[in-house]
Amino acid sequence: MEDDTNTYLTDFHVKLIKWLERRGVGLLEEVEFPPFRVDIYVQAWHAAIEADGPNHRERDRMMRDNWLAHTYGLFVWHVNQEDFENQGYRDTQLEAQLMAFAVNASLTSDERYELHKDKCPWL
Numbered sequence: 001m002e003d004d005t006n007t008y009l010t011d012f013h014v015k016l017i018k019w020l021e022r023r024g025v026g027l028l029e030e031v032e033f034p035p036f037r038v039d040i041y042v043q044a045w046h047a048a049i050e051a052d053g054p055n056h057r058e059r060d061r062m063m064r065d066n067w068l069a070h071t072y073g074l075f076v077w078h079v080n081q082e083d084f085e086n087q088g089y090r091d092t093q094l095e096a097q098l099m100a101f102a103v104n105a106s107l108t109s110d111e112r113y114e115l116h117k118d119k120c121p122w123l
Contacts (some may be wrong), residue, residue, distance in 0.1 A: 012081045013039060013051045019090070020049070023098065033072050033120065036064055043123065045105035046113040047075040054081065072120055073112030075105040 009017075009029070017040065020027055027049070031041035038048035048068065052061070061078065068074040077097070083089050117123070 010051070010053065012053055012084065016040070016049070016051045016079055016084060019084075020098075023095075025098075025102075032122070033068055033074065036068065038068070038074070038076075041123075042105070044109065045075065045102060046073060046109040047077065047101070047105040049101075050076060050078045051084075052078045052080050071116070073116040075101070075112075077101040077105075 013029075017027065017029060020040065025042060026044060028041045028043065029039070031038050031048075033048075039051045040049040041047075042049065050061075065076045068076055079094070083094060113123075
């Protein structure tokens with residue numbers, strides 16, 4: 001029987017984490033928000049960042065995002081692997097998306113956390 005609590009970060013996950021850290025984003029990797037685990041949690045924004053590889057399905061993603069928003073007050077930003085690996089896109093559009101996400105998420109981060117902190121005492 002395989003232990004599903006083990007985490008195996010893909011190359012894409014590692015590259016995205018390093019990219020975010022180089023931009024000063026303080027983050028935690030693979031944080032549980034039962035019944036889900038988010039790839040990256042940014043406590044300052046009370047938000048998640050997901051590294052979406054080729055196997056991610058839009059319908060599942062939307063249901064999961066809605067659950068995380070309703071249950072934990074998390075904003076979720078998805079970074080597409082194909083876009084990320086396109087250096088021109090990454091250095092322009094992705095940088096702008098990160099900044100917009102950070103601004104939007106941080107505006108209400110304290111309020112969202114306060115409303116949901118009893119559901120995530122591990123933070």
